Amino acid sequence: MPDSRLLLQDAPNKRALLLGNEAIARGILEAGISVVTTYPGTPASEIADSISEIAAEAGVYMEYSINEMVAVEVAAATANCGVRSLSAMKHVGLNVAADALMTLAYMGVKGGCVIVTADDPECYSSQNEQDNRFYALLANLPCLEPSNAQEAKDMTVSAVEISEKLELPVLLRTTTRVSHTRGPVTYGKLTKPSLKGEFVRDIKRMNLVPANSRPMHTVLLTKAEKAKEISETSPYNTIVRRSKSGKLGVISASAAFNYAMEAIDALDLDASILKLGMTHPLPEKLIGTFLRKHKKIVVVEELEPYLEMQIKAIAKDYAPNVKIYGKMGTLYFPRDGELSTRAVVIGLAKITRRKLPIDLKEIDRKYAEVLKDLPRRPPILCAGCPHRATFYVIRKATDGKAVYPNDIGCYALGFAPPLSIGDGFLCMGSSVSMAQGISKVTGRDTIGIIGDSTFFHAAIPGLINAVYNNHKITLAVLDNQATAMTGHQPHPGTGVTGMGVPTEKVLIEKVAEGCGVKFVRVVDPFKVKEATAVLKEALQHSGPSVVVFRSPCALMVVRDRRRKGAKIMVCKITEECTNCMACIKLLGCPALVLVDGKASINETLCIGCGLCASVCPYQAIKCEEIG
Amino acid sequence: MKGFNIVLTGVGGQGILLAAEILGTAALKEGLNVRVSEIHGMAQRGGAVVSNVRIGENVLAPTFLDGKADILLGFEPLETLRSLNFASEKTIIIMSDERITPTELTAKKMEYPSLKEITNKICSFTKNIIIVEAAKLAKEAGNILTENVVLIGALAATKKIPVKDESILEALKELVPTKHLGTNIKAFKLGYEYAQKYKLKH
Secondary structure: OOOHHHHHOOOOOOEEEEEHHHHHHHHHHHHOOOEEEEOOOOOOHHHHHHHHHHHHHHOOEEEEOOOHHHHHHHHHHHHOOOOOEEEEEEHHHHHHHHHHHHHHHHHOOOOOEEEEEEEOHHHOOOOOOOOOHHHHHHHOOOEEOOOOHHHHHHHHHHHHHHHHHHOOOEEEEEEHHHHOOEEEEEOOOOOOOOOOOOOOOOHHHHEOOHHHHHHHHHHHHHHHHHHHHHHHHOOOOEEEEOOOOOOEEEEEEHHHHHHHHHHHHHOOOOEEEEEEOEEEOOOHHHHHHHHHOOOEEEEEOOOOOHHHHHHHHHHHHHOOOOOOOOOOOOOOOOOOOOOOHHHHHHHHHHHHOOOOOOOHHHHHHHHHHHHOOOOOOOOOOOOOOHHHHHHHHHHHHHOOOOEOEOOOOHHHHHHOOOOOOOOEEOOOOHHHHHHHHHHHHHOOOEEEEEEHHHHHHHHHHHHHHHHHOOOOOEEEEEEOOOEOOOOOEOOOOOOEOOOOOEOOOOOHHHHHHHHOOOEEEEEOOOOHHHHHHHHHHHHHOOOOEEEEEEOOOHHHHHHHHHHHOOOEEEEEEOOOOOOOOHHHHHHOOOOEEEEOOEEEEOOOOOOOOOHHHHHOOOOOEEEEEEO | OOOEEEEEEEEOOOOHHHHHHHHHHHHHHOOOOEEEEOOOHHHHOOOEEEEEEEEOOOOOOOOOOOOOOOEEEEOOHHHHHHOHHHOOOOOEEEEEOOOOOOHHHHHOOOOOOOHHHHHHHHHOOOOOEEEEOHHHHHHHHOOHHHHHHHHHHHHHHOOOOOOOHHHHHHHHHHHOOHHHHHHHHHHHHHHHHHHHOOOOOO
16 A cells, blocks of 8 residues: 555645545545544455544544444544544444444434445455445435546545535445555545534434434435435436437446446447446436436346346336336325324325225314314333433533433433433444544533443443543443333343343443443432532543443332332422422423422322432422322 | 224323233133234333224224224323324213323423313314223222223223123233232222213213
8 A cells, every 4th residue: 555645645636546445535635524433344444544544644533443333423423513524334344333324314414424335246355245235225325336446536525515415424335346446536625624523402303212203204305305306416427428329228337337338348339328326316317318218228237236126116107108106206105104094095095096985184174173282292201210310410410511422211311301411312322432423523521321221232332442542421321220111121230131040240330340441430310419429520530431320210119119018109298398399390200290380299100219309409398108 | 994993092101001901802802803002112101102902803904094983092181182083973082080291281380281171172073071080999999000990991881892891801800910800800890880870972
């Protein structure tokens, strides 16, 4: 490999012979991409390796992340702070990152975010030869496919532009023969990177609880429609040759395009050639018109019939005698939301031009009347939930000024007011790695929030990543001693197997210490003062720190008491109450309600956790046992 | 499409899914074809929960069309409103008066709407409403947690569901822990007697 410093030359129009991967590295510098993350894998490795050699000089932050998912999460987080980022991996690496990728499509980005997937047809250095263009199709993400080094560089820059225009991550898909082929590359201008980002809380977009995910799916589909327009006029999707007779048309993309061109010439064929560089979404009109103008169409591509499948579908829309009903072309049935008897009835009625069996319009009208002013009832933290205490502690210790990426589990609900702790999440384990990306480019106190089961599932690589790359973050592990959200299943921290057999208990604090975290503490979230002091100390620590908030799930506590025939505790408001509403304002506990304008406690819901008693400034709440 | 359709609606933690299971099990005991749809997970954490129970030979889909509920079993008044799209003038609504204030209302310093306002809204769909003092009756039966069975008792009393009372009691025996069975049977009876006194308007 030549000296990577040559990539830093501020020499527009200079021509250099670059490896496809080096060209992407040059593209990174031209695009002003400031954060590069990777997990090395052939044929992707030289992208980040080239950057690694010059990162400090170029003003770029790069890291070898612990795995591909962490790499994508860190890149996604920085891009959500408005900082341009790129994450590079080999094709099978995207399988590891897929959990994050699929939801990142919903969340979107603010700064450009490019995910490079380097595929390996013929398995030169891989265990399979999967075609990752299907990830673009699956996730509804734009996909660019370079066919040579020049395009590899240009498309890196274009990918950033498209990403920012659509606020979507963009896949840059290469194959071995593109990544590892040298070709002439004409340089463009360098863009100065900026590692200064800003995190703006945007709960509806970033906190993908079901209620937010549903509309974000619709948003994604809208963005995908816009991407289609971009694809339609993209200079990368173009007819490179027109035949005289109009008999034969060839459609190709990526490395396969090069083979197709040479073969056509070798055979002296009179063919029109449509070259596709943006292969998701496909330029339907361009393809459709191209199909109409020819008698025969040949699709030349490598691996799966990804293009062919879609082009055949397009052909049916453009051919007069074939009609296809469904979700392609005309939307007879919804592409978002759950399919229902209603949706099917409406769709079928349209297709067959029948009348509906029931006056749905009238029902909708009356129902809209009923829904008017009806308060919503989203899921919330239960009365007595120890997470509420933890969130209260976090708010107290940080005055709400930190950034709080969270994770998948009951605690995802902590974003709701009044606690309002939690700024978004992608997938299991994303809290710890997104915290690193955010802390890196904003310099703010960042507290990742994760549950005990999720910690074991997916946080350990992220935590090692924080130690290895010395990210200054705090991880709050909300240990309620069960996989509570899904029904209290055991996990390695509970000391019971799925068979109900006692087993070795794996302690979160020991795992954290083993990962190399120097500051690890365990606290009881209901001991508000003590826990707050410990968390403040953790935030002062110079490297990554972990605080385990340990207290069992409220539902388990009540269930165990009932099983044992023990009494249930409840809190009661005494005469000292001045109706200052502190309990209601601070905690958002469902057992705390207004009755005739006064703060009151619903005895059916209360389990006597006493958190409200500890926040009451007048000591007007007492806990007692009931039968 | 035909079949007997019940929609159960309320708040996570009220025993809605168990109630649906009891009804489904009872139907199965009589050799009837049945579908019970449930939503688990996040919806249960104090959020709105809806379950559909469908009984009938040709029933295939887990959920049914708007306006096609024979019975709407409302565990909570506001949630009863939220499921009114399933109701028509033929629907019988059996609603608990037990109110669970959504935190959104508390946060906005608003109080829960009156039962009269709620029944007025229901009347735009159907006049067949049985309001059950489920919490009071459950306490009387010996356990506040038996509200769901009180409502099932009220449902049985309407004699609309194509399942015998005995089958429901059999299903109860099967699904409720033995030590709580007595309390549950009492809850069923209290709900039953309560609804029997109601005169439906059709």
